[in-house]
Amino acid sequence: MIELDISHIRLGERPLIVCDVDDVVLQFIGPFQLFLQSQGHEFLPRSFRLHGNIVSKADGVAIEDQQVSRLIEEFFEAQELWQTPLDRVVETLGRLSEEADVLFLTAMQPRFQEQRRRLLDRMGLLFPLLATEQPKGPIVHALHASRSLPVVFIDDMARNLHSVRDHVADCLLIHLMPNSPVHRFAPAAADDITRAADWAHAAELIETHFLSNTVSRAAPAA
Numbered sequence: 506m507i508e509l510d511i512s513h514i515r516l517g518e519r520p521l522i523v524c525d526v527d528d529v530v531l532q533f534i535g536p537f538q539l540f541l542q543s544q545g546h547e548f549l550p551r552s553f554r555l556h557g558n559i560v561s562k563a564d565g566v567a568i569e570d571q572q573v574s575r576l577i578e579e580f581f582e583a584q585e586l587w588q589t590p591l592d593r594v595v596e597t598l599g600r601l602s603e604e605a606d607v608l609f610l611t612a613m614q615p616r617f618q619e620q621r622r623r624l625l626d627r628m629g630l631l632f633p634l635l636a637t638e639q640p641k642g643p644i645v646h647a648l649h650a651s652r653s654l655p656v657v658f659i660d661d662m663a664r665n666l667h668s669v670r671d672h673v674a675d676c677l678l679i680h681l682m683p684n685s686p687v688h689r690f691a692p693a694a695a696d697d698i699t700r701a702a703d704w705a706h707a708a709e710l711i712e713t714h715f716l717s718n719t720v721s722r723a724a725p726a727a
């Protein structure tokens with residue numbers, strides 16, 4: 506069981522694309538660094554985490570974990586002023602949505618959902634949005650497990666891709682992440698997870714997946 510209300514999500518009789526938001530649809534790490542600078546801080550990409558790697562520009566001392574968590578919240582609160590879409594994401598999802606349902610599944614506290622909704626709407630990304638910090642695999646399972654249609658999951662975090670792989674059979678898993686200094690420290694995804702260089706590449710992988718699944722489904726039984 507998942508502790509998240511998904512009853513308002515209505516899926517059509519067509520493929521499903523579940524898509525992470527931060528650093529997949531909206532730039533996160535770049536804008537967050539600019540936000541930190543505006544607050545007198547600096548992010549040092551020394552490992553794949555925010556906590557412990559943000560220092561005060563005044564004295565170079567790492568700021569406390571609690572304050573880092575507060576800064577992340579303040580950033581999400583003000584996200585409409587900072588976050589911008591990734592290259593080609595708006596037109597690519599628009600095109601894919603002609604043949605598939607698109608759903609945003611964002612690992613963000615639900616209390617910032619309104620800001621995110623407004624920001625996505627402003628960009629023309631009108632697809633439904635679920636904001637939760639719960640593991641993603643059980644949520645995609647709850648949404649899709651009873652359907653026999655193609656499903657795709659896109660995320661920049663190996664942890665989330667592995668969670669969906671462990672809960673959803675036959676899901677095309679796409680690892681899409683920015684080429685940022687901190688993402689060079691990101692944990693690698695498993696070998697059976699496809700790495701996409703950008704949204705154009707992701708779209709190719711998705712269209713191929715839909716095509717091959719449709720063909721095998723239409724093939725007569727042996």
Ligand SMILES: [Mg+2]
Nearest residue numbers: 525527528661
């Ligand atoms: Mg992300």
